[in-house]
Amino acid sequence: NGVIERANRVVKEGTSCALVQSGWDDPWWPEAMSCFCFLKNVSDILSDEKTAYSRRFGLDFRGPLIPFGAEITYTPLTAKEKARTHEYGAKKLSGIFLGYHQQAGGGWSGDLFLADWEQVANAELHSEIYTKRFKAEEVEVVLRNGHFKFPLAEGDLRQPGSDRTEVRKPRRRSDAGGN
Numbered sequence: 001n002g003v004i005e006r007a008n009r010v011v012k013e014g015t016s017c018a019l020v021q022s023g024w025d026d027p028w029w030p031e032a033m034s035c036f037c038f039l040k041n042v043s044d045i046l047s048d049e050k051t052a053y054s055r056r057f058g059l060d061f062r063g064p065l066i067p068f069g070a071e072i073t074y075t076p077l078t079a080k081e082k083a084r085t086h087e088y089g090a091k092k093l094s095g096i097f098l099g100y101h102q103q104a105g106g107g108w109s110g111d112l113f114l115a116d117w118e119q120v121a122n123a124e125l126h127s128e129i130y131t132k133r134f135k136a137e138e139v140e141v142v143l144r145n146g147h148f149k150f151p152l153a154e155g156d157l158r159q160p161g162s163d164r165t166e167v168r169k170p171r172r173r174s175d176a177g178g179n
Contacts, residue, residue, distance in 0.1 A: 015033040074139045
């Protein structure tokens with residue numbers, strides 16, 4: 001029982017930390033827990049110098065290691081999403097990383113889950129934010145001075161029920177030096 005209780009405690013504490021670091025509220029607990037557990041299984045080195053993932057699947061995880069709630073950009077797929085990009089600027093949209101899509105049995109499908117920045121900013125209820133699924137190659141992590149950015153925790157973005165009223169738009173690369 002002690003081993004199981006300790007494992008449960010690690011998951012609870014890790015999930016709580018993921019939520020605090022990301023700035024997401026409690027309704028995002030399931031997504032934060034799934035992301036935490038996946039990252040723990042692909043990154044924690046065990047006594048035999050392997051990860052739980054490599055033990056299970058016989059190979060090291062080769063995907064991106066992205067913390068829950070980190071800012072990302074993604075390549076839009078639909079015409080409606082493509083119309084939201086600047087005609088002469090970057091052809092990517094901003095979003096928030098939510099986790100990894102896993103196949104039955106726990107293997108990674110190669111896809112990532114995310115929430116669209118604009119949808120998060122405009123939602124009045126948590127249920128109005130829909131998880132999107134994209135190929136890992138279509139997603140890029142946004143770093144500031146080599147560190148992950150967490151727009152909700154840093155106040156660049158608000159979520160439903162938040163008392164923060166001011167929302168700053170993300171700066172796109174095309175906006176950085178122009179008038």
